[in-house]
Each structure stands twice: as structure tokens, then as C-alpha cells.
Amino acid sequence: MTALAIEAHGLVKTFGENRAVDGVDLAVGAGTVYGVLGPNGAGKTTTVRMLTTLLRPDGGSARVLGHDVVDDADQVRRLIGLTGQYASVDEDLTGTENLVLQSRLVGLSRTRSRQRAAELLESFDLTDAANRPVKHFSGGMRRRIDLAASIVVTPDVLFLDEPTTGLDPRSRGQVWDIVRDLVAGGTTVLLTTQYLDEADQLADRIAVIDRGTVIAEGTSADLKASVGRSSLHLRLADEAQSDLAERLVAQTLDTTPHRTPEAGVITAPVADPDVVADLMIRLRAEGVRIDEIGVQRPSLDEVFLTLTGHAADDDTERTAA
Amino acid sequence: MTTTTQAATAERPISSVAARVERPQPPSALSASLTLGWRSVLKIRRIPEQLFDVTFQPVIFIVMFVYLFGGAVSGSTTQYLQFVLPGILVQTVVMASLYTGISLNTDIGKGIFDRFRSLPIWRPSALVGALLADSIRYVVAAVVCLGVGMAMGFRPDGTVLDVFAAVVLVLVFAFSLSWIFAFLGLVMRSAGAVQGVSMLAMFPLTFASNVFVDPSTMPGWLRAWVDVNPVSHLVTAVRGLMAGSPDAGDISWSLIGCAVLIAVFAPLTVRAYRRRS
Ligand SMILES: Nc1ncnc2c1ncn2[C@@H]1O[C@H](COP(=O)(O)OP(=O)(O)OP(=O)(O)O)[C@@H](O)[C@H]1O
Ligand SMILES: [Mg+2]
16 A cells, blocks of 8 residues: 555535534545445535535545545546545436547547447447437436446546445446456446445455544554354344343354344344354343344444444435345 | 457557657647537437427427417417417427536537547637537527418518528527636536526526517516617517517627627636636
């Protein structure tokens, strides 16, 4: 991690009373994939918009490949590509028209633009839809055309705001492959996501943000270590036994269990899944009745419970799936 | 998850994504504006309903005014047509410029403007492109008005060149005026509000003018407004050109009006556009 492609120091953006981004620091190494993980309303989009010169920070500073996003915005725009969270292509235009438009706007010649559009449609598996208006595209196709539009010329730094939210596993896999290809070609990628799994698959380092601040940063292994290698999910048949069960879990697994917002459900990080067998014996011995028990890979919810002490979605509209 | 990923890889030819495409010099301000104008033209082609207000509306206006008021105002419908057609031409095109603000207001909230702003292009080019493309709507409006007028018996006494000059003058005026509506489109919250406020401005501009009647019978206070109303000067200039007796005074006044509109509202609009992000 020698040269930094993106550096942010104490970025702040307030909307009225709401401190949407409240002192975010980021350091992204050139040629790496950096994941920004957070629930709805965490400030991911606002951070990306500041880094891509669309929003002026109210405090702090940020540089992309050494260029300040405020003072040297034009230079930054020559280096980046952006796929916003919400479709940033023209719904009324066809796939081809959108890509030609984009190519012309980055300065490719007319002929080269048409050529590049055809090339990208082919690579993104959209040739059949080339002449259909984007508004008739499926969600996955929209995401791909959007991504294609941001790489008509190869960006040095590519920003992807929730590139796979709402996609089926196959489309998600396609987007991941595209990101890997780009990184292999030397592009630095910063992507935001609500899925730990996605950050896990793609990102070299991850920043977890919540309520406008970075609450954890590190490799995916670091993050997972903080919540245990896997996690226990226990649903009690009788929620009145929650306190007893919580104590037993704490003693047997030697960790701090969490109660989820759901009544009678306890989760806990598990270092060694084998110990769960001991736990089940103790629960039976103490007469605690189990409705459901499982050991899973930690989910984003658990990362959040562990890191913040509150659930990912307890103050937002939607659950982070 | 791994299997899905592999399946996707197998189906997708990866070649051109990874191959590096160097970024050329960014396009010039003009080239970017024209490209973005091309985008708006494509949108008109895709959604031709956008042209209703410059096609059906003027037809209805011409037919209605000529047959409804023609006899009463001028004694005969043919005579009134000769008088009112240049006026309705101006009114239609001026009204059409209102649409600029409404469409800009809806368009700018969309994600695609974020993309435009993240590109190293001249910032106002999206704005200028939209205004240029709207000129096409004005041309359609002018052609429809003249076509319907001629079909109903309107005969300009001026040469083809005079008529052409009249149309160009109207287009220039509409382009200049559209900056006001673009400005409103940028500073107002919703498209509905833009429409409301613009309409409010539109009535004194078009109806309190010499578009439909000779102002000599109007009360003094109204005449005072009609006489300074730039639309009146434009209408007189257009009538003069179409009648083959161009009046340099009114033409100059109209052009000065255009220059003032652009000088005041272009900077305001561009500033509002830069702020709106
Ligand atoms: N233009 C704006 N005006 C006012 N408040 C805003 C604006 N944009 C964002 N916010 C607020 O800032 C906070 C952070 O929003 P942001 O869009 O950055 O979150 P996010 O992490 O991208 O969420 P999501 O996962 O839902 O996309 C939210 O509380 C949001 O309501
Ligand atoms: Mg967002």
C-alpha cells in the first residue's frame, strides 16, 4: 500500500441539523478495491458525492490521486468514473445512444464512440437490448449499462455506489467479475454496499460507516475477527427464558451475546463452532426450550450489533437485507 | 455464490472491459453543448407528445381566434387572419419557451445530471444543450403556424427572405426568453411551481400586448404597458417584416430586448445551475 488513490480527512457534510457525514477519514491504496459498508442513511452516498466533486464538503478535505476535490475538481473529473446509486443513464435513450452520448462527452470521436458503445454492449451482454430504451431494461440490465457508461474510457479511480443492490445472484456475480477485470487493468475501485458478503468478496479493505462516521476499518478478516469467525443464532420457544439463555450462552461460549430486535432471539460470535454442542447440552439441562438454533457466517447485522451496539436498521426505514 | 460467479464469467466475453481505453482531451464547450443538445433532440424523437404544445395548440388558437373574433374585430376573418397570424406565431413560440423551465426542473433531479457533473466538461453545457434543442420546438411551432395560416388564406406581402427573417427574429427572442424559464426551472422546487409562476408571467407578456388587437382602444394604463412590453415590439417587427415593410426601430428594440434578457438571465441561470447540486 504505497501510493494513495483516495485520501479523505475529517470530511463533513451537514444538511440542516442532520450531520449526514461527520468526520470521515479514508485512505485507499492505488490499484485496490475499497469497500464502504453501511446501512441505509449511513452517509455512503453523501461521501461518494463529495469524493466525486458533486457536493462541496462543509468541513475536512479529500484528494483523489493527489488532486483536491474542491480546488482541483476539474482535474479530479478527468481521472474518475462514477456509477451513482440511482440510474445515471437516460431512461428515454437506448443502450447504444446512452453509451455513444457518454463516449462523446469524454471526448472520443464520433466513429470511435460508436465502436466503443458496440464493444461495451457486447461485453456487458446487452447487445440484444442495444436499440431498446433503457426504461424497458430489467434492473440488472440497467445496472450493467450504468456501469458500462462509467468505463467508456478507463477511469483511474472508479466509484460505484451500491452497484448490486436489488440484483439477483447471477447479475451480482457479473458485476463482481467486471469490477475484478477493471482492477486487474489497474483501476482503483471504491464501492459502497449494504452487504458484508459483497465487501468480503471484492474489497481489499473495508470501512464500516454508521451515522456519518467510520466505526471500523480493516481487511475483511479483521472485521470478521471482531464478530467471531461464525455466529450463533438462537431462537427460544419461550421468550421469558431470554435472560437465563443469555447467561448460559455467555458462560459457555465465553463471549457477549446480543439480543436482536426480534423477541426471544439471541445472537453471539462463535470462535469455535464445536462448543455449540456443549451449549445445547447445557440449555437442555437447564430446561431452556429451543425453537431454532444455527451457526452461520456473521451477517452485516451482527457486525453492526457488535460494532455499534445497535441494530443496523433500528433507526432507518428499510432493513439492510 | 462461487458457482454463480463462475457461470457468469463463462458466459461473458471479458475482452473489452479490461482493455485500457485512454482518455482523450475533454470536448470543447461547443462540442459538449451540441452533444447534449443531440440528447434532447433524441428525447423529442422518442416522446413526440412533447410537441403537442407547438403543433395542436397553435392550430386551435388560430382557428378559434380567427373565426371567433375575426368578424367582430376586423370586419372579416381574412383581414383579421392577416393581422393576427404574426401575433399568434409570436405567442406560440414564446409560450413554447416556457416548457424549457419545466423540463429542466424534472430533468435535473435525475441521476444522469450527476454523471454530467462528474465529467470534465464545460459546466453549463447541459443547460445550453437543452436550450439549443428547444429551438427545434420553436421551429416546429413557426412552421405549423405559417402552414396553417397560409392554408387558411394568410398571404405575406414580404419576400421569402423577409418571412424567413421574421421567423429567425422570433426564434432568437424565444431562445433569449427561455433563459428566464430555465432560471425559474432551476430555483424552484417542483415542476408544478415552475409552471404556475411561468404562466403568471406569460399572461401579461402575451395577452397584454398587440398580439390579438390594436391597442388604440385600450385604457391609458394598459397602453403604457403594451407599449413597453417587448412582445409588442417583437410582434410589430414581425408584422412589418411579413408585410414587406420592415421597421428598423422595432427590430432593433426586439434585439436589444434579447440582449438584455441574455445579459441578465444567462449569468443568473448558470450560477443557479452550478449551485444546484
Ligand atoms: N440532499 C439532501 N438533503 C437533505 N438530507 C440529505 C440529502 N442527501 C442525504 N441526506 C441525508 O443524509 C443522510 C445520509 O444519506 P446518504 O444518502 O448519504 O445515505 P446512504 O448511506 O447512501 O444510504 P442508502 O443506503 O439508503 O443509500 C440521510 O439521513 C439522508 O436523509
Ligand atoms: Mg446511498
